[in-house]
Amino acid sequence: MKSRHKKLLVIVLGLAGIGIAAALILNAFQSNLVFFFSPSQVAQGEAPTDRAFRIGGLVESGSVQRDPDGLTVRFVVTDTAKTIPVTYKGILPDLFKEGKGVVAEGRLAADGQFTASQVLAKHDENYMPPEAAHALEQAAKAQQTLAK
Amino acid sequence: MIPELGHFALIIALLLAITQAILPLLGAQRGNLTLMAVARPAAQGQFLFLVLAFGCLAWSFLVNDFTVENVARNSFSQLPEVYRFTATWGSHEGSMLLWVLMLAFWSTAVSVFSRHLPDDMVARVIGVMGLISIGFIAFLLTTSNPFDRLIPGAPDGRDMNPLLQDWGMIIHPPMLYMGYVGFAVAFAFAIAALISGRLDAAWARWSRPWTTVAWAFLTAGIVLGAWWAYRELGWGGWWFWDPTENASFMPWLAGTALIHSLAVTEKRGAFKAWTVLLALTAFSLSLLGTFLVRSGVLSSVHAFATDPARGAFILGFLAVVIGGSLTLFAWRAPRMLTGGAFTWVSREAMLLANNVILLAAMGSVLLGTLYPLLMDALGMGKISVGPPYFNAVFVPLMAPALFLMGIGPLARWKEAGLPDLMGRLKWALAVAVATGFALPMTLDGFNPWASLGFFLSVWIILTIAIGFRERLKHGGRLSALPRAFWGMQLAHFGLAWGIAGITLVANYQEERDVRMNVGDHTTLAGYTFTFQGTTEQPGPNYRAARGTVEVSKDGRKLFTLHPEKRIYNASGMPMTEAAIDPDFFRDVYVALGEPLDDSLNTWAVRVFHKPFINWLWLGAVLMVIGGFLAASDRRYRIAVKATVPAGAAAQGA
Numbered sequence: 001m002k003s004r005h006k007k008l009l010v011i012v013l014g015l016a017g018i019g020i021a022a023a024l025i026l027n028a029f030q031s032n033l034v035f036f037f038s039p040s041q042v043a044q045g046e047a048p049t050d051r052a053f054r055i056g057g058l059v060e061s062g063s064v065q066r067d068p069d070g071l072t073v074r075f076v077v078t079d080t081a082k083t084i085p086v087t088y089k090g091i092l093p094d095l096f097k098e099g100k101g102v103v104a105e106g107r108l109a110a111d112g113q114f115t116a117s118q119v120l121a122k123h124d125e126n127y128m129p130p131e132a133a134h135a136l137e138q139a140a141k142a143q144q145t146l147a148k
Numbered sequence: 149m150i151p152e153l154g155h156f157a158l159i160i161a162l163l164l165a166i167t168q169a170i171l172p173l174l175g176a177q178r179g180n181l182t183l184m185a186v187a188r189p190a191a192q193g194q195f196l197f198l199v200l201a202f203g204c205l206a207w208s209f210l211v212n213d214f215t216v217e218n219v220a221r222n223s224f225s226q227l228p229e230v231y232r233f234t235a236t237w238g239s240h241e242g243s244m245l246l247w248v249l250m251l252a253f254w255s256t257a258v259s260v261f262s263r264h265l266p267d268d269m270v271a272r273v274i275g276v277m278g279l280i281s282i283g284f285i286a287f288l289l290t291t292s293n294p295f296d297r298l299i300p301g302a303p304d305g306r307d308m309n310p311l312l313q314d315w316g317m318i319i320h321p322p323m324l325y326m327g328y329v330g331f332a333v334a335f336a337f338a339i340a341a342l343i344s345g346r347l348d349a350a351w352a353r354w355s356r357p358w359t360t361v362a363w364a365f366l367t368a369g370i371v372l373g374a375w376w377a378y379r380e381l382g383w384g385g386w387w388f389w390d391p392t393e394n395a396s397f398m399p400w401l402a403g404t405a406l407i408h409s410l411a412v413t414e415k416r417g418a419f420k421a422w423t424v425l426l427a428l429t430a431f432s433l434s435l436l437g438t439f440l441v442r443s444g445v446l447s448s449v450h451a452f453a454t455d456p457a458r459g460a461f462i463l464g465f466l467a468v469v470i471g472g473s474l475t476l477f478a479w480r481a482p483r484m485l486t487g488g489a490f491t492w493v494s495r496e497a498m499l500l501a502n503n504v505i506l507l508a509a510m511g512s513v514l515l516g517t518l519y520p521l522l523m524d525a526l527g528m529g530k531i532s533v534g535p536p537y538f539n540a541v542f543v544p545l546m547a548p549a550l551f552l553m554g555i556g557p558l559a560r561w562k563e564a565g566l567p568d569l570m571g572r573l574k575w576a577l578a579v580a581v582a583t584g585f586a587l588p589m590t591l592d593g594f595n596p597w598a599s600l601g602f603f604l605s606v607w608i609i610l611t612i613a614i615g616f617r618e619r620l621k622h623g624g625r626l627s628a629l630p631r632a633f634w635g636m637q638l639a640h641f642g643l644a645w646g647i648a649g650i651t652l653v654a655n656y657q658e659e660r661d662v663r664m665n666v667g668d669h670t671t672l673a674g675y676t677f678t679f680q681g682t683t684e685q686p687g688p689n690y691r692a693a694r695g696t697v698e699v700s701k702d703g704r705k706l707f708t709l710h711p712e713k714r715i716y717n718a719s720g721m722p723m724t725e726a727a728i729d730p731d732f733f734r735d736v737y738v739a740l741g742e743p744l745d746d747s748l749n750t751w752a753v754r755v756f757h758k759p760f761i762n763w764l765w766l767g768a769v770l771m772v773i774g775g776f777l778a779a780s781d782r783r784y785r786i787a788v789k790a791t792v793p794a795g796a797a798a799q800g801a
Contacts, residue, residue, distance in 0.1 A: 009492065009497070009500075010500065013497075013500060013501060013504055014504055017501075017504035017505060017507075017508045018508060020508070020545075021508035021509075021511060021512055021541075021545060024512070024540070024541050024544055024545065025512050025515060025541050027540075028536075028537045028540035028541045029519075029533075029537060031536075031540075032533065032534065032536040032537035032540060033531050033532075033533060033537070034531065034532045034533070034534055035529065035530070035531055036529065036530035036531065036532070054530075054532060066744065069663060070663030070744045070750065070752060071661055071662070071663055071752055089661075090661050091661050091739075091741030091742070091752045091754050092741070092742060094382070094721075094722040094723060094724055095721070095722070105532075105534075131530055134530060
């Protein structure tokens with residue numbers, strides 16, 4: 001095989017690889033990107049009801065309740081302006097606590113109830129999940145603009 | 149006094165790094181042997197002073213010197229001694245010190261095991277490593293001094309993150325860094341070759357063992373991290389496609405591509421420019437990984453923006469390294485001659501496909517890791533890219549590479565006839581397809597993913613067997629086969645074994661979250677778990693609720709597990725300590741969730757049956773051993789004899 005052909009081989013193989021990868025990636029991206037919405041955004045109806053997304057904020061103090069089966073938990077996530085009721089079945093992460101930051105991934109039902117498939121654990125007690133911090137920040141900003 | 153000594157040693161190490169970088173590079177350029185000879189002692193001296201600095205920091209941790217800020221923030225008087233020592237690299241500053249220590253270790257290793265290399269090559273390689281070292285020691289001294297004092301000292305420390313108090317974490321960072329930093333050697337060899345214009349098979353042969361050893365360390369580091377996550381996070385998962393994991397996985401993918409393309413460059417003289425580019429890529433990705441994990445950009449893009457010193461330094465360094473090396477590449481690469489020709493069906497072509505696929509996979513991980521950060525930085529909303537994306541992309545991308553892995557080692561260089569290959573491989577293919585199809589049917593019914601996994605794993609193992617048989621057909625002995633061959637086959641076998649384990653555990657594991665009162669039992673995968681309550685148990689620096697779970701099968705008591713829920717004294721942080729009964733064929737895994745009543749009699753308990761998970765770890769161990777074995781091949785030392793007489797002859801003449 002001549003070197004010109006070899007170069008062609010390299011280019012064709014490379015392009016084919018990149019093409020396949022790009023197709024796979026774009027396809028997977030489209031169906032698997034998880035967007036984030038703060039409780040205020042959810043309250044304004046910005047969140048989708050047909051796909052999973054993430055919410056974040058603080059676990060409202062006194063809101064954690066357990067069903068008699070012991071494994072279904074209900075709690076309220078707040079960004080201090082708006083709240084979302086959440087249900088989750090399973091074991092909560094170690095650092096889940098009332099008054100602390102939380103991020104949950106799941107789906108929103110038509111009645112405004114958020115069913116979480118995953119409640120995220122964070123590795124450090126003082127560390128606020130970035131999404132939760134973001135939600136609180138946005139809500140604080142919104143309140144400031146309202147006050148003006 | 150001791151911390152100041154360490155600080156001082158670090159400064160001297162910086163000065164030695166500057167010497168190590170400038171003089172030998174200058175000497176190599178001018179052909180000045182005296183200046184080139186500075187490389188080895190400077191590198192060794194730098195290493196010594198970094199050992200001293202590291203020792204001083206470790207000592208401060210061991211004696212609980214809470215007047216050192218780093219110690220006060222990351223250690224605790226009640227922390228067991230072994231963890232006080234490992235806390236040395238548990239913090240940001242300490243881990244960066246470990247990074248430069250590793251770099252100096254590699255430089256010293258190069259200085260010792262390079263007797264057979266030309267002087268200017270050694271001078272350039274060590275010089276380039278000195279340049280990298282300057283960057284990182286300067287980073288330590290200006291933004292992350294591990295010896296900063298805290299006056300007045302803290303009465304006690306804030307403790308090490310409890311998650312890190314595990315022996316998986318003791319060896320994970322050093323292994324990972326050995327791998328990350330090891331790619332600096334491949335990088336330095338590539339840069340030295342670009343500068344000297346001597347990009348030939350000899351260059352590839354020198355660089356190969358170093359790259360393979362770095363790859364083996366990185367493999368060990370990544371797998372130890374996965375093993376730690378599996379045991380310590382209490383979720384039973386071992387890989388989460390978390391950005392910190394991806395940060396180490398990207399250089400691994402590029403490094404894997406590199407060791408394969410180096411083979412082609414050494415044996416056939418082809419792919420030179422590509423191999424050099426891969427060497428630059430692998431190390432750049434190591435730096436990117438360091439940046440991602442160490443700049444704080446992952447926990448919050450905004451935190452990074454408000455305190456940018458560290459991140460900006462590494463990002464700037466990254467820009468210099470990537471920009472500088474690519475410029476050098478663009479300038480020098482066109483002069484490289486292309487190597488031997490080959491056809492579509494040849495070992496070269498298979499290895500090229502391997503490279504393209506590995507890099508495409510690396511690109512997909514890169515995109516999934518950086519895209520959310522980019523969107524966030526640009527204020528375009530918060531997005532997360534989770535495991536579903538990576539799984540959807542990664543498995544279909546890697547499957548063809550794994551299929552080719554069966555053929556590649558059996559294909560001839562230059563030109564391998566397709567009919568010939570078909571003839572040699574048809575039985576292996578038939579058996580692999582049949583197993584892939586039949587095995588899931590006998591286990592749990594039709595399952596395409598399980599079929600794919602079994603097929604690939606059986607296929608690779610059978611082709612390895614064929615490889616050995618063909619090598620021995622002409623009366624060879626197993627012990628006479630070169631170590632490089634053994635190493636490759638062992639690493640490939642390890643991967644195949646690991647894939648079998650992954651396939652089995654991913655498709656056939658069982659898990660259950662259950663509410664358990666004292667005396668309650670639940671059955672999973674034939675095992676009956678009886679909860680016998682918890683007792684209060686004090687630990688050295690924590691209090692634990694220690695559960696007792698009796699496990700039986702068919703009415704016969706097998707073993708007792710003790711999962712714990714710990715509260716750490718200093719931080720008040722709760723931690724789940726899972727209990728695992730390991731076995732060659734399965735793990736039985738129990739973790740305590742939270743107490744569901746105030747008397748601590750009822751708990752949420754998570755039980756897992758993880759079939760064949762240990763095959764994954766064992767396979768990885770074989771991959772690592774294979775890497776070391778291949779790197780120790782006699783060929784790399786025979787080259788010594790081949791070059792020495794040439795030099796001696798020149799001197800004689």
